[in-house]
Amino acid sequence: MGILSRASYVVRSKLNAVLNSAEDPSEQLDYSYEQLRDQLQDVKGGIADLTTQKKRLEIQKRRLEENVEKHNDQAREAVRQDREDLARQALEKKKQKMTQIEDLESQIAELQNTQDQLVEKKNTLQGRIEEFRTKKESMKARYEAAEASTRVSEAMTGAGDEMEDVSRSIERANERTEDMEARAAAMDELEESGAFEDALSDKDQLDRELESLSSDREVDAELETLQAEMGADGGSETASESASEEVESATTEVDATSNGANGGSDESADPAVEAELEELQNDEDT
Structure with a gap:
């Protein structure tokens, strides 16, 4: 598998992992990117190694070329010295070196092409x-x-988990508030009805009913007393007024009788009448 194919496969696999994984896609993408960068570093490392090998071959080629030049000089010197055998040896070595140089050049060309x-x-x-x-x-x-x-x-619609918890908390707080308000209203109603006083008392229902009846009887008795007193005062005043009217009527009758009997003179008044008038007067004063 080539480098580009491997890199493409890595990218596709990581993208599929992003789509199919429940993890954060950002982390997966970053991981894929780092993997590609590692692949690029491997490619750069391979190029560097290849270049190093090519440089070594080039150095070796230069050394062989120097040897070829050296063998040329040796062959010329041998010819000047009439040493054909030495010249031949030098030329043979030169040829070997030339063959090696050709091989190196071929290798260097291949390495360069690969590079x-x-x-x-x-x-x-x-x-x-x-x-x-x-x-x-x-x-x-x-x-x-x-x-x-x-x-x-989710925050606006309350669809998130946190908002659901908040909504439940608000609902519970609202319920507790309503319960507390209802309890306070009930306490106020019981206090107004006097239930708290009954609850604090050690008397039972029978005792309270008997006390209520006794209190009613006391009120009725006092009312009767007041009515009796008011009735007695009214009767005294009526009797006094009647006695006064009777005294005045009797006095008028006596005067009329005396005047009729004595011709209008009151010298001969009846002692019995006067005594009766006095008695009536005393009763009135009393």
């Missing part, structure tokens, strides 16, 4: 990682916005 491919893939992967980072931040922002909107909606 170029890896660098291109590295750049592509890095671009995709940057694109994923942008999408990741966008998705995180969308998720956080949706989460905030959900919390606000």
Whole structure:
């Protein structure tokens, strides 16, 4: 599996995990992004190793090229010294070195080609990682916005767990308040009816009823006394008025009789009449 394929597989698997997991998507996206960055670092490490190997081959090639030049000089010197055998040996070594240089050049070219491919893939992967980072931040922002909107909606509608607890607390407080208000009203009603006084008294219902009857009898007796007193006073006044009227009537009759008998003179008054008048007068004064 190639590097890009592996990276793509990691991205897809992590995105699927985000969709299917109950965990925070932001954490999953961050984890996926870090995994891609690790993959990129691995690619960069591979390119660095490849470049190092290529540099070693290039150094070895330069050394071989220096040897080739050295063998050329040896062959020329041997020819000047009429040492054909030495010149031949030098040229053979030169040829060997040239063959090695050709092999190295081929290896170096392959390494360079691989390096170029890896660098291109590295750049592509890095671009995709940057694109994923942008999408990741966008998705995180969308998720956080949706989460905030959900919390606000739950707070406004009371659909959240915390708001349900608050609603239940308010309901319980309201019920307790209503119970306390009803209890206070009941206490006021009992106090007005005198139930508290009865409750504090050690007398039972029979004692209270007997006391009520006794009190009623005392009131009736006192009322009768007042009525009797008022009736006695009224009778005395009526008797006095009647006695006065009788005295005046008797006096008038006596005067009339005396005048008729004596021709209008009162010298011959009847002692019995006078005595009766005196008695009536005394009764009136009494």
